[in-house]
Ligand SMILES: Nc1ncnc2c1ncn2[C@@H]1O[C@H](COP(=O)(O)OP(=O)(O)O)[C@@H](O)[C@H]1O
């Protein structure tokens with residue numbers, strides 16, 4: 139099927155910190171419109187993996203293809219272009235502190251994409267409206283709640299028209315009552331067909347939305363499969379152990 | 393007319409002339425010094441190993457040599473290799489390079505205080521390193537560096553008085569002439585000192601205004 143060509147393919151991604159191998163030969167391939175969820179204990183390498191995927195962290199080994207084209211890390215310009223196509227959502231939002239919500243969304247459109255300021259502004263307002271924050275566009279990050287900041291950061295990523303989005307525990311830094319507003323936005327984006335790789339502990343939400351769970355522990359992908367299989371019929375004891383703990387903590391699914 | 397010595401036209405005009413020369417030394421030196429400080433500070437934080445080595449070497453030398461010695465080199469030394477600078481140009485060059493070395497340390501500290509999440513977010517959006525510095529980290533670092541850089545500009549106002557050592561007659565130089573012509577050393581230098589105090593006060597006020605204007609929610613450490 140034509141729509142089953144992997145949009146992103148990663149092979150044997152490896153990262154060492156000192157003499158510790160924090161990511162071991164991680165391979166993953168994702169089709170257009172799919173959502174893959176990385177689960178696993180803290181320190182397992184989820185953030186490292188996601189950051190290696192857009193080269194925010196330099197992997198020591200591994201190859202990567204977007205739309206069948208290999209991305210060569212040595213070519214800086216290619217990396218800058220590749221990153222525009224890969225939206226990234228961080229656990230602690232990382233909005234630009236000196237810019238209003240509107241300018242946070244607009245700045246890369248103007249400075250990276252070279253859009254005119256007016257056009258970029260219109261687009262930014264559209265995206266802020268999409269995440270329900272149009273009326274907050276003149277607020278600075280310090281004036282927004284955590285949930286609002288994360289929604290602005292999603293608008294900022296969406297404005298770039300990414301082909302795929304990487305979300306690194308997007309709700310982990312939020313107070314419990316703010317989690318659902320962010321999950322609602324992610325659900326919307328997902329239903330618009332966005333391809334995503336997300337790490338999360340929100341197991342209920344994830345199993346309802348994901349095509350596949352990827353269990354990552356000590357830097358290795360232990361096992362991969364549909365949510366119900368990983369959660370209830372996992373092959374490895376380590377996966378089962380983690381999943382029973384996480385479902386207990388973060389609520390039911392199915 | 394003893395008590396109105398400082399109202400005598402020739403004394404007033406000498407002081408005014410010196411004051412103008414001082415201002416003409418200070419303003420460009422502060423601006424160039426700040427620009428050098430930003431560039432060197434940025435290189436020390438974001439440059440490659442080579443750029444970092446050059447930047448650190450520059451700071452080491454220009455903070456390490458006494459300023460008077462630097463001025464002597466620019467004014468008396470360069471002619472030996474065929475470069476002749478006017479006293480004014482030599483002074484501005486010396487002040488800018490020296491001030492830039494100090495400014496760069498404040499700027500470097502300010503760049504380092506920008507959270508890594510800011511640069512990660514910029515890179516993730518496809519910013520090149522130089523655009524990231526220009527549009528994301530510099531605007532933040534600038535706000536944090538202002539108090540330190542302002543302090544350096546206050547120093548600059550005072551060490552600009554060294555220009556008379558290389559025959560650039562600014563306020564202190566004029567004062568010295570007035571004093572030795574009239575033997576009124578104490579009064580003359582009291583008046584000169586008061587004029588410097590006025591300049592530093594105005595500069596401090598302007599810098600505060602600037603800090604206030606640049607204040608943003610989340611950057612309130614300055615009031
Ligand atoms: N910059 C770094 N320097 C050294 N070790 C790091 C660094 N970043 C992460 N690590 C280590 O790599 C491992 C994986 O971390 P991380 O990818 O953050 O895991 P997760 O996101 O699954 O919690 C951890 O042991 C962590 O301590």
Ligand SMILES: [Mg+2]
Nearest residue numbers: 184185186307
């Ligand atoms: Mg993490």
